[in-house]
Amino acid sequence: xxxxxxxxxxxxxxxxxxxxxxxxxxxxxxxxxxxxxxxxxxxxxxxxxxxxxxxxxxxxxxxxxxxxxxxxxxxxxxxxxxxxxxxxxxxxxxxxxxxxxxxxxxxxxxxxxxxxxxxxxxxxxxxxxxxxxxxxxxxxxxxxxxxxxxxxxxx
Amino acid sequence: xxxxxxxxxxxxxxxxxxxxxxxxxxxxxxxxxxxxxxxxxxxxxxxxxxxxxxxxxxxxxxxxxxxxxxxxxxxxxxxxxxxxxxxxxxxxxxxxxxxxxxxxxxxxxxxxxxxxxxxxxxxxxxxxxxxxxxxxxxxxxxxxxxxxxxxxxxxxxxxxxxxxxxxxxxxxxxxxxxxxxxxxxxxxxxxxxxxxxxxxxxxxxxxxxxxxxxxxxxxxxxxxxxxxxxxxxxxxxxxxxxxxxxxxxxxxxxxxxxxxxxxxxxxxxxxxxxxxxxxxxxxxxxxxxxxxxxxxxxxxxxxxxxxxxxxxxxxxxxxxxxxxxxxxxxxxxxxxxxxxxxxxxxxxxxxxxxxxxxxxxxxxxxxxxxxxxxxxxxxxxxxxxxxxxxxxxxxxxxxxxxxxxxxxxxxxxxxxxxxxxxxxxxxxxxxxxxxxxxxxxxxxxxxxxxxxxxxxxxxxxxxxxxxxxxxxxxxxxxxxxxxxxxxxxxxxxxxxxxxxxxxxxxxxxxxxxxxxxxxxxxxxxxxxxxxxxxxxxxxxxxxxxxxxxxxxxxxxxxxxxxxxxxxxxxxxxxxxxxxxxxxxxxxxxxxxxxxxxxxxxxxxxxxxxxxxxxxxxxxxxxxxxxxxx
Numbered sequence: 001x002x003x004x005x006x007x008x009x010x011x012x013x014x015x016x017x018x019x020x021x022x023x024x025x026x027x028x029x030x031x032x033x034x035x036x037x038x039x040x041x042x043x044x045x046x047x048x049x050x051x052x053x054x055x056x057x058x059x060x061x062x063x064x065x066x067x068x069x070x071x072x073x074x075x076x077x078x079x080x081x082x083x084x085x086x087x088x089x090x091x092x093x094x095x096x097x098x099x100x101x102x103x104x105x106x107x108x109x110x111x112x113x114x115x116x117x118x119x120x121x122x123x124x125x126x127x128x129x130x131x132x133x134x135x136x137x138x139x140x141x142x143x144x145x146x147x148x149x150x151x152x153x154x155x
Numbered sequence: 156x157x158x159x160x161x162x163x164x165x166x167x168x169x170x171x172x173x174x175x176x177x178x179x180x181x182x183x184x185x186x187x188x189x190x191x192x193x194x195x196x197x198x199x200x201x202x203x204x205x206x207x208x209x210x211x212x213x214x215x216x217x218x219x220x221x222x223x224x225x226x227x228x229x230x231x232x233x234x235x236x237x238x239x240x241x242x243x244x245x246x247x248x249x250x251x252x253x254x255x256x257x258x259x260x261x262x263x264x265x266x267x268x269x270x271x272x273x274x275x276x277x278x279x280x281x282x283x284x285x286x287x288x289x290x291x292x293x294x295x296x297x298x299x300x301x302x303x304x305x306x307x308x309x310x311x312x313x314x315x316x317x318x319x320x321x322x323x324x325x326x327x328x329x330x331x332x333x334x335x336x337x338x339x340x341x342x343x344x345x346x347x348x349x350x351x352x353x354x355x356x357x358x359x360x361x362x363x364x365x366x367x368x369x370x371x372x373x374x375x376x377x378x379x380x381x382x383x384x385x386x387x388x389x390x391x392x393x394x395x396x397x398x399x400x401x402x403x404x405x406x407x408x409x410x411x412x413x414x415x416x417x418x419x420x421x422x423x424x425x426x427x428x429x430x431x432x433x434x435x436x437x438x439x440x441x442x443x444x445x446x447x448x449x450x451x452x453x454x455x456x457x458x459x460x461x462x463x464x465x466x467x468x469x470x471x472x473x474x475x476x477x478x479x480x481x482x483x484x485x486x487x488x489x490x491x492x493x494x495x496x497x498x499x500x501x502x503x504x505x506x507x508x509x510x511x512x513x514x515x516x517x518x519x520x521x522x523x524x525x526x527x528x529x530x531x532x533x534x535x536x537x538x539x540x541x542x543x544x545x546x547x548x549x550x551x552x553x554x555x556x557x558x559x560x561x562x563x564x565x566x567x568x569x570x571x572x573x574x575x576x577x578x579x580x581x582x583x584x585x586x587x588x589x590x591x592x593x594x595x596x597x598x599x600x601x602x603x604x605x606x607x608x609x610x611x612x613x614x615x616x617x618x619x620x621x622x623x624x625x626x627x628x629x630x631x632x633x634x635x636x637x638x639x640x641x642x643x644x645x646x647x648x649x650x651x652x653x654x655x656x657x658x659x660x661x662x663x664x665x666x667x668x669x670x671x672x673x674x675x676x677x678x679x680x681x682x683x684x685x686x687x688x689x690x691x692x693x694x695x696x697x698x699x700x701x702x703x704x705x706x707x708x709x710x711x712x713x714x715x716x717x718x719x720x721x722x723x724x725x726x727x728x729x730x731x732x733x734x735x736x737x738x739x740x741x742x743x744x745x746x747x748x749x750x751x752x753x754x755x756x757x758x759x760x761x762x763x764x765x766x767x768x769x770x771x772x773x774x775x776x777x778x779x780x781x782x783x784x
Contacts (some may be wrong), residue, residue: 021472022455026414060474060631062456063414079378080571081533088713089758093736094278095757113427117458117625118376120416121192122531122605123224123539132417134192136227140736140758 070112079118167312219387221301222541238275300387320507340523344498375574378605395502469559477677519545524590573602576682578689637680640671731761
């Protein structure tokens, strides 16, 4: 297949050694929003690591995703402090509000919903992250507010 | 060699004194991750606007986190000739008000103040360090956090920073290791292994290529001590790494930091560039001939990578899967070379020990656990935050003095220490001293410092299920006891929380817990049963209620509770309807309302919203089947 200029641009600042593999996958995901098969194949070729091994590594780590996320991405923290302060209800409120389950994206690709292990803002629990912005001291009632009037999450 | 360090320090001190003598007011604002999530960046912008509107020239300095999470965003205002006052829960509007009242008007706005700093006093405001939250703390590792600009190496230097490195370079590796031994420093990541012994082993290991790794993969959910330290005082960790690299004879250091901590990564990279520019890193550290480089590696979201051998695999670009030990990393680690892996806080303690001496470090603590320790005190506690206390302090002091008790004055049910590897201790053990050995004796561990407080609304069976769910998801899958055992334990616990447990399951769960702990390869599996084991030990009656009566005494397990509106009591005020997040309440105004059970997520918002005089909403526990009208 033809080489993708966006991938080439990423690879240009790497040597292609094994040690860089995870970082390469992270950069590819940053650029494309997810790891496509073609992206992983290109990383395999560039590093000389077998495709199966690259896939095995990518699926091992929770950070990597293999489908695109929605334009608004919601991550509900499932840390311990959030758990004891009602993270379950917040997740369920999001699921009802968006009509999708965790790990899913709405059919119009507007919203995606996932859980994260711990954001590390435990003193302000429960928390969610919307488009990389941490929303502290959440309540199920604030779920609708997160999306504002026009329906898109605060950037 | 020490000359050039003296030059660096003299210049930094001069800059610091110049800053202190500046006649303009100074405003410190905490913009670490927790501050930001509470809106610190918006407050910063509001402060700028207010200053401009009033025509006040002031220095606005972004600092890290002083650990008062409950009060974020936190702002400290120093007005020359007046006391420095620290304010909490500052909103954009309040920021403008503070500029108007204190900087423009001279009124310190005591009603918004958390406390004063320095010697000057204000009527009606306690000195910040005399307030209950801070009075019992001994802030050493966190001493600079929130007071210096973490992006300015000179501020670290002006506060004694890199003095430990200069001393270490002069004293030599053997003397450094001896100082750590004298200080009694034990690893702050959880296991509590004496740091000096680990270093000694690596130092004695053959070979010239050695590595020092800083483990900043703070994976325990509910813990953020390392994040706050890296964001607020990154040079303290770099200095510890340099001291370690020199003592071990290593040339390369790695910082393995979670990708979930973007700000910590950014601050680390800034700090590394500054240290290099100052000759504190690189080919010839402070002209001593010692060569050391530090690389940053981003983790990719795997809890198991906190385990030493898994972390090594991840740095090498492989899956983070643990391997059997021995050989220990100190003998054969990264690329088969001797490698030392130290926690972030351990390395910051190393810097302090070299700066201030082992006797100073050992002033606090117990016979076997020296020094102070940082904890993230979170959960159902009034004053959640990042705290630092002398080891040996009682749990009661931490929760009730520093944390000021539980939210709403609810009764304490338990406290979880040590994250997923730790255990859950009951209120009866509140007088246990917090140190490595006492918590272990109680069935938990001190761990890296996560401390989650729970009140009577937390179900202990569900809590154990939560941790087993975590362990099961994070198991790397290499060894069957962990891979299959945690899954089976999770299934049993899930059954309990859904009212599907049977009498034999409690014994089976205990059996499985023993097997998983005994048969697993690494610490993740060996400790994964702990939350279940300790809750079974201390809260067995709750398990029995779930299994035998199909009830959740805490009223938390979703499948075992429901909310109902008593039609005879309901006055139709719609207070519940307004707060229901899922629109599950039906009924016209002034008519009795009812809850649509299939839309209800059992959050209890309706119960809280119903006026106490009416009290029409009830929480029912047991395998209640709602009857739809």
